[in-house]
Amino acid sequence: MKKVFFLVATVLFLGCTNNGVENDCFPFVTVNESVNLDLPQFIDLQVPGGWAYTSGGLQGLIIYNINGVQFKAFDRLCPGQNPSSCSQMTVDTNLRILCQCDDSEFNILNGAPLTEGVTCFANEYLVENLNGSLLEYFKRFPQI
Numbered sequence: 001m002k003k004v005f006f007l008v009a010t011v012l013f014l015g016c017t018n019n020g021v022e023n024d025c026f027p028f029v030t031v032n033e034s035v036n037l038d039l040p041q042f043i044d045l046q047v048p049g050g051w052a053y054t055s056g057g058l059q060g061l062i063i064y065n066i067n068g069v070q071f072k073a074f075d076r077l078c079p080g081q082n083p084s085s086c087s088q089m090t091v092d093t094n095l096r097i098l099c100q101c102d103d104s105e106f107n108i109l110n111g112a113p114l115t116e117g118v119t120c121f122a123n124e125y126l127v128e129n130l131n132g133s134l135l136e137y138f139k140r141f142p143q144i
Contacts, residue, residue, distance in 0.1 A: 031125055037135065059089075079120030
């Protein structure tokens with residue numbers, strides 16, 4: 001019985017270690033910031049399909065208004081890249097997120113890679129609409 005307990009405890013211990021990195025695409029980062037939609041720089045976020053850049057995360061954030069009530073937030077750091085002048089993603093006119101370093105593209109609705117061979121999603125943060133004019137974005141979603 002002691003051998004079984006030791007074996008189970010060992011498997012649990014080894015299976016639950018965490019090296020501090022959630023995946024190979026991004027370092028772990030904690031974010032807890034807010035956006036006031038009434039501020040002039042966020043006027044485009046007041047309509048569905050609108051988006052804006054803001055500070056936070058590893059290289060800034062892209063906030064996207066899905067339907068007037070739900071919002072998405074993505075880190076502007078290109079997946080798998082170190083912060084540099086070319087690794088800050090931008091939004092193009094077709095509402096794709098683009099990385100200038102390697103010309104990879106990502107879906108603005110879910111962060112999915114649109115470029116063949118790219119396996120990492122854009123780094124997404126949880127967004128909570130607090131009262132219709134205040135958004136809070138925090139904690140990184142784990143990438144699986």
